[in-house]
Amino acid sequence: MTELLRVKDLVKKYRMGDMDVPALRGVTLSIGRGEFVAVMGSSGSGKSTFMNILGCLDRPTSGKYFLDGDEVGALTADQWAEIRNQRIGFVFQGFNLLARTTALENVELPMMYSACNGKQRHQRALEVLGLVGLSERLGHTPNQLSGGQQQRVAIARALVNRPSLILADEPTGNLDSATSAEIMGLFQKLNRDQSITIVLVTHETDIAQYAKRQIHFKDGLVVSDRLTGSLRSSMER
């Protein structure tokens, strides 16, 4: 398995008043292409900070971050924007869809910031919406969709620019258990069929069991890193 990303001695400190509060205290790990990783830990363990750095949303205080072999930790804000656009797809707990905007347009959004014409955009958006099983709901706005459907739109949006990495931050946090299972099944299917690398942040052990590898954070350090294989799988074809 080829390596997709690697972090080395990642340290992140936040300033609170005149005290430095460490969120990450030296994290070194690597994730290969096609992996499905669950990042676990209680709140304050540093897992969110870790995700923000992986997502090129936050800058480490020290340490290095390589994505696809490029050192991306030290790039400019605009270069980061391009990486987020081209190589990373985000799925959030709160879905984070644009309100009063149709599913189709929400999915087209990332392509608005990359060079492609209206027709390509439309074509590709239809394609990924089909992939997440929402071909029937193109013209619906988020408030006309169920939580599960909204999260599927968000996943379609994450996929639309063919990223090498999908970062999912508590994607089932706002969903009931049945819908959570569906969404996790969708992630598994994407990981299996499309070989998409997924890094999932969760604090629920049963959700983490859909992943093939579990990394536990505690007090800014990795305390365990196990290849578990999928302990659970869903009905999703």
Next chain:
Amino acid sequence: MLFMTLRIALRALMRNKLRAFLTMLGIIIGVGAVIAMVAIGEGAKATIRSQIASLGTNVLIILPGTSVQGGVRTGSGGVNTLVDGDAKAMMRELPAVAFASPALRRNEQIVAGNLNWLTLTQGVGPEFQQIRDWQVAEGRFIHDGDIESAAKVAVVGETVVNQLFGSDDPIDAVIRIRNIPFRVVGVLAPKGQTSQGTDQDDTIIIPYTTMQKRLMRITFVQSIVASAINAERLPEAQAQITALLRQRHRIGPDRDDDFYIRNLSDIAEAASSSARVMAVLLGTVASISLLVGGIGIMNIMLVSVTERTREIGIRMAVGARRKDIMLQFLVEAVVMAATGGCIGILLGIGSSEILNDWAQWPTHISTTIIAIAFFFSGAVGVFFGFYPARKAANLDPIDALRYE
């Protein structure tokens, strides 16, 4: 890319139509006020300018100087130093002078049939018509032949016609001045009153030679009126006339002029500068309302940025660069300002037309001011949209995504 940004901006505005409209209202009123106020100012300026032009802004009046005899100063025109040759020499020799004519004036009792009327009798040359830009309504003006022969002909003003002839045709009628018969050869077009209230049409015009020889028995002329090629060359004409008259009157370099030159440009200057002050004042007041409109835009854009913090976070997460976010909000502000500007222009044109038609206020809408107003409203959008847009672009994506 810009087209897409424009579409995003339009959609964002359409989502909150009332708010967008109220925000635009500030610009609409501001631009409308600018257009209407400047139109009023320009209209007033144009009216004043045309009134002054009818007086003759490029006209110079040359009067003889004063004399002091035994300590008594005679006032202007007290000496008889000007002759008709001076007027002819001015026209012949001076490049900046277009026309020059002697001008003699005296009030005379005019008799026609059984009616009589006291009026200002002016003895002038044919050039007087061009200098004063005075049209002849009927018949002809006096010509060179009349001057040479000191012909007993007269051109009468409208008021005189009304007083002496009523509705009869005055042409070829005979009038008497000091018992001397004059044949009426023309009627002057009405010119109306001066700004001082003098009726310019209450006059009769005869050849200056006739006036000199038959009425006044003098050889000099009381004054000379001259016109410069155009109003801009008036000072040049004045200087040339001064030099010419000093030479013709043999005035040594250490002696004062024996004549005065007056012009109307001071009056013109004063009147048009007061009109200019008014226009500037109106424009300034209106610009302030445009400024207030701009502040309204900034206010709403700041609210909008705060409201849409999450949207900004989402856009950044999926790859919007700072300049994309900045452009989005800037375009939104500019669209609002420019749309408001367009509506304001229509409003301004409409209201100045209404003022023109119903209130009989002269207004003048120039395309320049429309272009300036449009450009300005766009600039207001950029200026007042810049700060909110920058605020949006500088948001931290992590904070923006977490924003509730």
